[in-house]
Amino acid sequence: xxxxxxxxxxxxxxxxxxxxxxxxxxxxxxxxxxxxxxxxxxxxxxxxxxxxxxxxxxxxxxxxxxxxxxxxxxxxxxxxxxxxxxxxxxxxxxxxxxxxxxxxxxxxxxxxxxxxxxxxxxxxxxxxxxxxxxxxxxxxxxxxxxxxxxxxxxxxxxxxxxxxxxxxxxxxxxxxxxxxxxxxxxxxxxxxxxxxxxxxxxxxxxxxxxxxxxxxxxxxxxxxxxxxxxxxxxxxxxxxxxxxxxxxxxxxxxxxxxxxxxxxxxxxxxxxxxxxxxxxxxxxxxxxxxxxxxxxxxxxxxxxxxxxxxxxxxxxxxxxxxxxxxxxxxxxxxxxxxxxxxxxxxxxxxxxxxxxxxxxxxxxxxxxxxxxxxxxxxxxxxxxxxxxxxxxxxxxxxxxxxxxxxxxxxxxxxxxxxxxxx
Amino acid sequence: xxxxxxxxxxxxxxxxxxxxxxxxxxxxxxxxxxxxxxxxxxxxxxxxxxxxxxxxxxxxxxxxxxxxxxxxxxxxxxxxxxxxxxxxxxxxxxxxxxxxxxxxxxxxxxxxxxxxxxxxxxxxxxxxxxxxxxxxxxxxxxxxxxxxxxxxxxxxxxxxxxxxxxxxxxxxxxxxxxxxxxxxxxxxxxxxxxxxxxxxxxxxxxxxxxxxxxxxxxxxxxxxxxxxxxxxxxxxxxxxxxxxxxxxxxxxxxxxxxxxxxxxxxxxxxxxxxxxxxxxxxxxxxxxxxxxxxxxxxxxxxxxxxxxxxxxxxxxxxxxxxxxxxxxxxxxxxxxxxxxxxxxxxxxxxxxxxxxxxxxxxxxxxxxxxxxxxxxxxxxxxxxxxxxxxxxxxxxxxxxxxxxxxxxxxxxxxxxxxxxxx
Numbered sequence: 001x002x003x004x005x006x007x008x009x010x011x012x013x014x015x016x017x018x019x020x021x022x023x024x025x026x027x028x029x030x031x032x033x034x035x036x037x038x039x040x041x042x043x044x045x046x047x048x049x050x051x052x053x054x055x056x057x058x059x060x061x062x063x064x065x066x067x068x069x070x071x072x073x074x075x076x077x078x079x080x081x082x083x084x085x086x087x088x089x090x091x092x093x094x095x096x097x098x099x100x101x102x103x104x105x106x107x108x109x110x111x112x113x114x115x116x117x118x119x120x121x122x123x124x125x126x127x128x129x130x131x132x133x134x135x136x137x138x139x140x141x142x143x144x145x146x147x148x149x150x151x152x153x154x155x156x157x158x159x160x161x162x163x164x165x166x167x168x169x170x171x172x173x174x175x176x177x178x179x180x181x182x183x184x185x186x187x188x189x190x191x192x193x194x195x196x197x198x199x200x201x202x203x204x205x206x207x208x209x210x211x212x213x214x215x216x217x218x219x220x221x222x223x224x225x226x227x228x229x230x231x232x233x234x235x236x237x238x239x240x241x242x243x244x245x246x247x248x249x250x251x252x253x254x255x256x257x258x259x260x261x262x263x264x265x266x267x268x269x270x271x272x273x274x275x276x277x278x279x280x281x282x283x284x285x286x287x288x289x290x291x292x293x294x295x296x297x298x299x300x301x302x303x304x305x306x307x308x309x310x311x312x313x314x315x316x317x318x319x320x321x322x323x324x325x326x327x328x329x330x331x332x333x334x335x336x337x338x339x340x341x342x343x344x345x346x347x348x349x350x351x352x353x354x355x356x357x358x359x360x361x362x363x364x365x366x367x368x369x370x371x372x373x374x375x376x377x378x379x380x381x382x383x384x385x386x387x388x389x390x391x392x393x394x395x396x397x398x399x400x401x402x403x404x405x406x407x408x409x410x411x412x413x414x415x416x417x418x419x420x421x422x
Numbered sequence: 423x424x425x426x427x428x429x430x431x432x433x434x435x436x437x438x439x440x441x442x443x444x445x446x447x448x449x450x451x452x453x454x455x456x457x458x459x460x461x462x463x464x465x466x467x468x469x470x471x472x473x474x475x476x477x478x479x480x481x482x483x484x485x486x487x488x489x490x491x492x493x494x495x496x497x498x499x500x501x502x503x504x505x506x507x508x509x510x511x512x513x514x515x516x517x518x519x520x521x522x523x524x525x526x527x528x529x530x531x532x533x534x535x536x537x538x539x540x541x542x543x544x545x546x547x548x549x550x551x552x553x554x555x556x557x558x559x560x561x562x563x564x565x566x567x568x569x570x571x572x573x574x575x576x577x578x579x580x581x582x583x584x585x586x587x588x589x590x591x592x593x594x595x596x597x598x599x600x601x602x603x604x605x606x607x608x609x610x611x612x613x614x615x616x617x618x619x620x621x622x623x624x625x626x627x628x629x630x631x632x633x634x635x636x637x638x639x640x641x642x643x644x645x646x647x648x649x650x651x652x653x654x655x656x657x658x659x660x661x662x663x664x665x666x667x668x669x670x671x672x673x674x675x676x677x678x679x680x681x682x683x684x685x686x687x688x689x690x691x692x693x694x695x696x697x698x699x700x701x702x703x704x705x706x707x708x709x710x711x712x713x714x715x716x717x718x719x720x721x722x723x724x725x726x727x728x729x730x731x732x733x734x735x736x737x738x739x740x741x742x743x744x745x746x747x748x749x750x751x752x753x754x755x756x757x758x759x760x761x762x763x764x765x766x767x768x769x770x771x772x773x774x775x776x777x778x779x780x781x782x783x784x785x786x787x788x789x790x791x792x793x794x795x796x797x798x799x800x801x802x803x804x805x806x807x808x809x810x811x812x813x814x815x816x817x818x819x820x821x822x823x824x825x826x827x828x829x830x831x832x833x834x835x836x837x838x839x840x841x842x843x844x
Contacts, residue, residue: 014459016450017641017651021441023464028438037436039475040464042445053461108819162820219439229439285735291721292714295735299713302789302822310741313707313717313733315726319775323732323745353741367724397530398584400724 001233002179004035005057008042009050009069009078010159022067022164026157033172034184035063045069051081058148063175068159070119070136078156079123079139085154086141088123095120096130097137104135126156129174133166134158140174153178185232185241188265189249191256192225192413199226206251214244222405223297224267225413228252261416268412269297269304275419276307281356283415285311286324286349288336288362289379293408309353314345324348337362337374339391342382350384358384359415365403379407383418390418423655424457424601427479430464431472431491431500432581444489444586448579455594456606457485467491473503480570485597490581492541492558500578501545501561507576508563510545517542518552519559526557548578551596555588556580562596575600607654607663610687611671613678614647614835621648628673636666644827645719646689647835650674683838690834691719691726697841698729703778705837707733708746708771710758710784711801715830731775736767746770759784759796761813764804772806780806781837787825801829805840812840 006026012018023040031037038061043049050069057064069078083091098120105112119135122128129138136158143152155171157164175181191199196218200207207216213234219227230248232241253260262271276283285294295311298304314320317336321328326344334340345360363379370376377396382389392414396406428448434440445462453459460483465471472491479486491500505513520542527534541557544550551560558580565574577593579586597603613621618640622629629638635656641649652670654663675682684693698705707716717733720726736742739758743750748766756762767782785801792798799818804811814836818828 012639012641013446014449014462015453015639015651016446016448016459017639017649018643019441019443019446020462024435024438024441026438027436031437037438038465038471040436040442042462043460049460162824217434217437217439219434221440227439229437284741287714290718291726291730292709292717292733292735295714296712296718296826299735299737300823300826304713305737305791308713309738310745311714311733311735311737312745313714313721313735315721315733316731316775319706319732323734323774352745353738369727401722402584404718404722 002035002063002175002181003038003061004030004063004065005038005061006040007050007053007057007064007066008040008159009045009066010042011044013042014044022159022161025161025165026065026067026168029168029172030063030065030175032184032186033176034181035175035179045077047077047080050077051084054081054085054154058143058152058154062150062152062179064152064154065171066154066156067164070156070158076118082126082139082141082154082156083123086123086125088125090124091121092124093117093121094128094130094137097122097128097135100130100132101135129155129167129170131158131163131167131170134160134163136163138167138171142178185235185245187230187245187249187263188219189228189230189252189260190225190262190265190267190271191228191259192261192268192409192416193259194226194256196220196226203228203252203255206248206255210248211244214248222402223409225261225409227265258417258420261413268409268416269301272298272412272416272419273301273304273307275416276357279356279419281419282307282309282354283357283359284309284349284353284355286345286358286360287311287313288315288320288345288360289365290361290363290404290408290411291315293404294359294361294411297408297412309355312349312352320345323352325351335374337364337378337380339380339382339393342380343384343389343391346382346384346389356385357415357419359411359418360384361407361411363403363407365400365407367400377403379403379410381407381411381414383414385418387422424485424603425460425483426452426457426485426487427460427483428462429472429475429479429486429488430462430581431467431488432464433466435464436466444581444583447583447587448487448489448590451590451594452485452487452597454606454608455598456603457597457601467499469499469502472499473506476503476507476576480565480574480576484572484574484601486574486576487593488576488578489586492578492580498540504548504561504563504576504578505545508545508547510547512546513543514546515539515543516550516552516559519544519550519557522552522554523557551577551589551592553580553585553589553592556582556585558585560589560593564600607657607667609652609667609671609685610641611650611652611674611682612647612684612687612689612693613650613681614683614690614831614838615681616648616678618642618648621650625650625674625677628670628677632670633666636670644824645831647683647831649687680839680842683835690831690838691723694720694834694838694841695723695726695729697838698779701778701841703841704729704731704776705779705781706731706771706775706777708767708780708782709733709735710737710742710767710782711787712783712785712826712830712833713737715826716781716783716833719830719834731777734771734774742767745774747773757796759786759800759802761802761804761815764802765806765811765813768804768806768811778807779837779841781833781840782806783829783833785825785829787822787829789822799825801825801832803829803833803836805836807840809844
């Protein structure tokens with residue numbers, strides 16, 4: 001199997017001020033092309049350390065993908081390393097990338113300065129893959145079997161995520177063509193409502209019986225639940241990858257039922273959007289402790305305006321009463337963190353916006369504000385439609401931000417089940 | 423300088439399904455203790471690869487911190503490697519961790535099964551640092567100068583972020599005491615409103631004149647702007663680290679003015695919260711394209727209920743008109759993405775909630791929905807108080823989610839400047 005290493009460069013990652021998200025994006029896309037990622041390594045903006053790390057990875061992997069260490073504030077350390085490794089004896093200006101730089105900067109109303117022009121200047125023995133979305137091009141260096149004991153290719157991509165992602169499809173296409181790869185089949189089944197350990201117990205017999213060429217990965221995420229990723233490797237039988245996976249999915253559906261909310265990696269907001277679109281229905285949210293996160297998640301999906309009307313974030317009691325119309329008596333008698341309050345909030349926002357469905361939350365995210373009856377981590381969720389209103393409660397034991405995420409995901413899952421039930 | 427490497431273990435990171443956030447948290451905390459992180463490396467759940475990676479890092483660094491590869495679904499591969507590296511010849515049950523496991527599970531209403539008890543079982547030559555917030559303890563192995571040519575310590579932490587973060591302070595304290603470290607002084611100056619490259623040009627003379635023992639890092643973030651982190655290393659003069667930094671800050675303030683919104687790393691929502699609290703004032707938001715993200719950011723700060731009253735996410739025109747009271751004539755004449763509309767939204771939400779301040783947004787996040795006059799990436803922001811209402815527009819060229827983040831951060835910065843102006 002073709003293997004790859006990812007080298008991320010940046011002092012800002014080593015001091016922990018930014019999280020390396022590029023590696024995950026690259027790993028996912030390269031992995032889909034059928035390449036196994038062996039290792040991800042991060043080093044600082046130091047020429048010697050970058051060089052050492054790249055050489056070590058080239059000795060072990062067929063492909064090494066480097067991001068970062070380019071651009072004016074980095075002194076272009078990566079480019080210098082590529083110059084040396086490729087055995088170049090000069091730089092050449094890449095006309096195609098230079099034209100892109102002119103186009104990008106002029107569309108931003110900026111002049112092209114020497115510092116910008118230099119980004120199109122590459123070591124003469126590097127192959128250039130122009131980057132239409134960014135000013136820094138991709139540079140590639142191929143090595144025959146002599147230098148590292150096997151054929152290897154080194155790619156250097158920009159470190160700015162937006163520019164890196166713009167360049168990535170062309171790099172994947174290049175890898176496919178050089179290494180003659182066909183794609184690996186993956187299928188990601190999304191589940192909500194069962195914790196990872198309980199899920200692992202529940203499906204252990206199914207998991208043990210999986211054929212050897214189907215691999216399973218558990219991928220828990222506070223906003224998505226637990227994703228189960230099935231991958232088919234080296235299928236030499238007479239049935240297609242899709243058929244092999246479908247056979248396993250049939251038994252999995254019997255075990256997990258409606259805890260499965262998607263069989264193709266879609267998120268809860270995407271699934272809810274599809275359900276609402278197919279019914280021609282609309283939704284609104286009334287949020288207290290979740291502070292707008294549910295609305296924010298629903299509107300992260302392109303085209304959400306087709307079914308999402310709006311939200312009232314009623315943090316203050318006065319907003320619950322005056323805007324959502326929660327009766328003062330309910331707040332007095334039951335408190336704001338109660339079944340009665342979220343029911344009134346859910347009904348209130350439906351009246352206000354005219355939406356077909358609504359979901360409401362009220363809970364205690366912490367760190368303060370907990371009481372004996374409503375401890376930190378407790379949330380009440382209400383869902384409402386013309387058919388009626390239902391409420392339920394959930395408990396978590398996390399910090400404030402994680403609690404808010406769990407509250408929001410649980411509310412979205414409750415809404416999904418409510419819409420399906422009709 | 424004491425050096426460290428971080429080894430993250432997990433197939434799920436190598437296939438790109440989760441982003442390794444643990445490394446950034448560890449790097450930040452260990453870095454604050456005065457340790458330089460040399461390298462971060464991620465390998466899969468494979469005993470041999472974990473062993474090789476750990477040994478290689480122990481050869482180069484004084485400290486190696488491993489996260490992940492523990493727990494039932496991972497077959498405890500990391501524990502097996504620690505067993506071998508420590509030269510243990512058996513496992514022992516750690517009574518303190520076992521008691522914690524009982525306490526945590528019973529507080530969740532769960533029984534303690536054999537699989538849970540086993541988490542307190544550790545290789546006999548490992549030192550245990552009990553983990554009060556998680557079921558997996560920290561295991562440490564010390565090596566004298568013989569094995570790796572220098573004294574070294576290996577720590578194994580759980581991979582679940584919440585459990586890892588719970589254990590981290592005790593690990594940092596252990597490192598400080600073993601390596602006799604005093605803290606490095608860092609100061610993080612937060613700026614908004616100048617892009618990284620323009621900022622770098624604007625402060626280049628100041629940066630060049632920094633004394634050799636003060637280092638500067640640029641840390642751009644779509645939600646925070648660009649952070650400038652100043653660190654004092656090996657200060658042997660007669661003035662304190664704080665005095666050295668303060669002297670540099672004085673000139674920096676003269677250059678950047680009110681683009682600096684914090685000198686201690688606080689975020690925009692935190693700074694706004696402090697400003698409002700000190701004035702005893704309240705705020706509300708009216709959001710269209712930002713879909714609730716501004717409210718969500720404001721409420722991510724503990725204690726936000728002291729000054730945040732609520733938000734109306736008015737995605738549909740009907741909600742803008744019926745809930746916020748935007749006159750239908752404004753939408754007809756100027757459209758929803760207009761100065762007039764965000765002004766009416768900002769005033770409307772202030773009337774509705776009775777807040778002292780408000781901020782409103784309306785723009786085009788994309789990917790679709792752009793027109794010649796209101797292209798994708800354009801946002802109008804309105805801010806309002808009893809003193810009046812102001813509007814302004816911003817343009818970005820990103821994808822949907824990044825545009826929503828930029829829109830929200832720009833609106834928060836506009837609100838901050840508006841509050842300061844009074």
